[in-house]
Amino acid sequence: MFPTPIAKTSRTWQLTYQTLLPVAMVLWLLPLLAVMWFSIKPGADFTTGNYWGLPSSFEGFANYFLVFTGSDMPRYLWNSVMITVPTVAGAVALSCMTGFALGVYRFKGNLLIFFMFVAGNFVPFQILMVPVRDLTLDMGLYDTRIGLVLFHIAFQTGFCTLFMRNFIRALPRELIEAARVEGVSEWRIFWYVVLPLMRPAIAALAVLIFTFIWNDYFWAVVLTQSPESQPVTAGITSFNAQYRAMYHLMSAGSIVAAIPPVAMFFAMQKHFIAGLTLGAVK
Amino acid sequence: MRSIFTTGAAALAAATILSGSAFAESHAALSGDLVIFSDMSNPAPRAVMEGMVERFGEMHPDLNIELTIIDREAYKTQIRNFLQANPPDVANWYAGNRMLPYVEAGLFTDISDLWEEGGLTETLASTQASMTIGDGIYGVPYTYYQWGVYYREDIFEELGLEAPETWDEEIANCQAIIDSGRFCYTIGTKFLWTAGGWFDYLNMRTNGYDFHMALTNGEIPWTDDRVRATFANWQQLIDMGAFLENHQTYSWQEALPFMVNGEAAAYLMGNFAVAPMREAGLTDDQIGFYQFPQIDPSIEMAEDAPTDTFHIPSGANNVEAARAFLLFVTSAENQTLINGGDGLGQLPVNSQSSVDDDEFLSAGFEMLSQNSPGGIAQFFDRDAPAEMAQVAMQGFQTFMVDPSSLDSVLDRLEQARQRFY
Numbered sequence A: 001m002f003p004t005p006i007a008k009t010s011r012t013w014q015l016t017y018q019t020l021l022p023v024a025m026v027l028w029l030l031p032l033l034a035v036m037w038f039s040i041k042p043g044a045d046f047t048t049g050n051y052w053g054l055p056s057s058f059e060g061f062a063n064y065f066l067v068f069t070g071s072d073m074p075r076y077l078w079n080s081v082m083i084t085v086p087t088v089a090g091a092v093a094l095s096c097m098t099g100f101a102l103g104v105y106r107f108k109g110n111l112l113i114f115f116m117f118v119a120g121n122f123v124p125f126q127i128l129m130v131p132v133r134d135l136t137l138d139m140g141l142y143d144t145r146i147g148l149v150l151f152h153i154a155f156q157t158g159f160c161t162l163f164m165r166n167f168i169r170a171l172p173r174e175l176i177e178a179a180r181v182e183g184v185s186e187w188r189i190f191w192y193v194v195l196p197l198m199r200p201a202i203a204a205l206a207v208l209i210f211t212f213i214w215n216d217y218f219w220a221v222v223l224t225q226s227p228e229s230q231p232v233t234a235g236i237t238s239f240n241a242q243y244r245a246m247y248h249l250m251s252a253g254s255i256v257a258a259i260p261p262v263a264m265f266f267a268m269q270k271h272f273i274a275g276l277t278l279g280a281v282k
Numbered sequence B: 001m002r003s004i005f006t007t008g009a010a011a012l013a014a015a016t017i018l019s020g021s022a023f024a025e026s027h028a029a030l031s032g033d034l035v036i037f038s039d040m041s042n043p044a045p046r047a048v049m050e051g052m053v054e055r056f057g058e059m060h061p062d063l064n065i066e067l068t069i070i071d072r073e074a075y076k077t078q079i080r081n082f083l084q085a086n087p088p089d090v091a092n093w094y095a096g097n098r099m100l101p102y103v104e105a106g107l108f109t110d111i112s113d114l115w116e117e118g119g120l121t122e123t124l125a126s127t128q129a130s131m132t133i134g135d136g137i138y139g140v141p142y143t144y145y146q147w148g149v150y151y152r153e154d155i156f157e158e159l160g161l162e163a164p165e166t167w168d169e170e171i172a173n174c175q176a177i178i179d180s181g182r183f184c185y186t187i188g189t190k191f192l193w194t195a196g197g198w199f200d201y202l203n204m205r206t207n208g209y210d211f212h213m214a215l216t217n218g219e220i221p222w223t224d225d226r227v228r229a230t231f232a233n234w235q236q237l238i239d240m241g242a243f244l245e246n247h248q249t250y251s252w253q254e255a256l257p258f259m260v261n262g263e264a265a266a267y268l269m270g271n272f273a274v275a276p277m278r279e280a281g282l283t284d285d286q287i288g289f290y291q292f293p294q295i296d297p298s299i300e301m302a303e304d305a306p307t308d309t310f311h312i313p314s315g316a317n318n319v320e321a322a323r324a325f326l327l328f329v330t331s332a333e334n335q336t337l338i339n340g341g342d343g344l345g346q347l348p349v350n351s352q353s354s355v356d357d358d359e360f361l362s363a364g365f366e367m368l369s370q371n372s373p374g375g376i377a378q379f380f381d382r383d384a385p386a387e388m389a390q391v392a393m394q395g396f397q398t399f400m401v402d403p404s405s406l407d408s409v410l411d412r413l414e415q416a417r418q419r420f421y
Helices: A011-038 A060-069 A073-104 A110-120 A125-138 A145-170 A173-181 A186-197 A199-214 A218-223 A232-239 A247-267 A269-277 B009-026 B043-059 B072-085 B096-104 B112-117 B125-131 B153-158 B167-179 B193-207 B209-216 B225-240 B256-260 B271-279 B319-330 B332-338 B359-370 B386-401 B403-420
Strands: B032-038 B063-069 B090-094 B140-144 B147-152 B183-185 B264-270 B287-290 B302-304 B307-311 B375-377
Touching: A011 A247, A060 A073, A060 A247, A073 A110, A073 A145, A073 A186, A073 A199, A073 A232, A073 A247, A110 A145, A125 A145, A125 A218, A145 A199, A145 A218, A173 A186, A186 A199, A199 A247, A199 A269, A218 A232, A232 A247, A247 A269, B032 B072, B032 B319, B043 B063, B043 B319, B043 B332, B072 B090, B090 B096, B090 B319, B096 B307, B112 B319, B125 B140, B125 B307, B125 B359, B125 B375, B140 B319, B140 B332, B147 B153, B147 B193, B147 B271, B147 B302, B147 B359, B153 B287, B167 B183, B167 B225, B183 B225, B193 B209, B193 B225, B193 B264, B193 B302, B193 B386, B209 B375, B225 B386, B225 B403, B256 B264, B256 B271, B264 B271, B271 B287, B271 B359, B287 B359, B307 B319, B319 B332, B386 B403
Parallel strands: B032 B063, B032 B090, B183 B264, B302 B375
Antiparallel strands: B090 B307, B140 B307, B147 B264, B147 B287
């Protein structure tokens, strides 16, 4: 097996590993730890130059309280939910159907259509920035949640289709053929035979897309601009007031914004890992 | 609250009559829609804007006011589009050269008659010049704030120094501060604009307001000897070691701790710097304010005071209501209200308004309405076109880090001037 399990290596190597691991972890988490540290400091600490020392007073509660009561954060969080959940539902629903069609039916151009879905994933999305912005503007969807949702669904469906099609391909074809022999209609096969078997894939994909969309910053900034429609990732910048940045509140806000995807990850860890490796080994 | 103008009853009566007549005119039953596009998107300004619309709406129940608040940065690009395609009745913008392109394109209405009728030429005298282009006045201001030198009064006292009024005093003060192991000035030039403030003041003191305006308007070559004189004064301070070391790595906020902790004695900055200094524990006894010292006695003092404004686009539909709204915004009463500590916390533009009882706001109000005969500039990146400002401020930063690069910096700025104007 590769890599060799640590338990089977020499004692010196084990010791090196055990000392290096915490160091690497702290180094890796340093930015995050700094944000956490900043989020419990009073704003004045940043003006006195006390960045890394002990907080001059513990303001953790006050900062987090202010994030929820003194800013538009609750609204941004709600926008994030209203953007992420429909996107997840839409992208997963669409890709289940496209995946089924491309995975089960053999027709001319099947491969071509599939490649087009895949190819979409290779387009760097920065290239799409200007045309997509103009498109949403012309459609009257600029600065609305629905505009962002529609774009995310369209863009994510490519990746989801790749994922779903490969999963459905791996299902035993005999099940579908048996159902056909019984005279079950194609819709019912999709609904009663294939869909239940896809549950692990759906769960994994939903978790994956949830974190993608929740953490999206680029499109949030490009397609929305008011507190009525901006998700939390873009809304954090509202702590950059006209003249100065509220580092302590921005940090507290970032932590709050990061909690849902992190919670989602821990709650659905099993599916998440499954999602990343699904289809990797056949 | 305390009125700066102590003429008392007379001024008050005049104000009442003035605003009274203004309101009487505007009370002539306004109706229809009043569309306002605003860039006051940060929380406090937003509340102020919404409050104004609410109060104006109460005065004119038949008027349907549609307020659209657009993100302050996004607004800067959208205004080009909407002034032509979909003009509102009232729009926010900035004073000075920043409004020049729209005035030249005929997109803002000349409202000099409104200034005459509403008595604004009296009450808004301090900002009239910055709203004027050619013979026309193209909008009204609603708030501004002063720039100047904020210094550590306690350090000055410890060293036996007085706030300087002339360049010689300034240099002597600075030498004493350096000898005590401190920097004269903290500054963070990472985002460039802070260096623009220094250039504004040095140039306005060395060559005067009119020269500065001509320069930022692209009418004078950067390689001119008068510009070099400005940089020579600047270099004098740099060579002494007056400025904080490694300033190019700090933002303006990150440069604050040096002053708070007493490693630097002063900061050339806008009035918004006072709030974080107070939060950091400096008392008003420790913070002082002085007007940037005189360099050439023959040149009138001029100040930086970025002014935010309202305009009536030429495509406005409800001009009558828009004019009434502009009068309402600039009225002494409304100015006092919106610029107070729980509003914008800045200076009212109407000389009959009262200023919040705050040492620095009072000092700024007095300075701008009495000690700035030369004129009021808007700040380098508002007076010069955006592209030019970017290149120029980069040049200022380079010069501050390495004064020997002056010639190449000026050449680069001159090339940029020929390209951008």
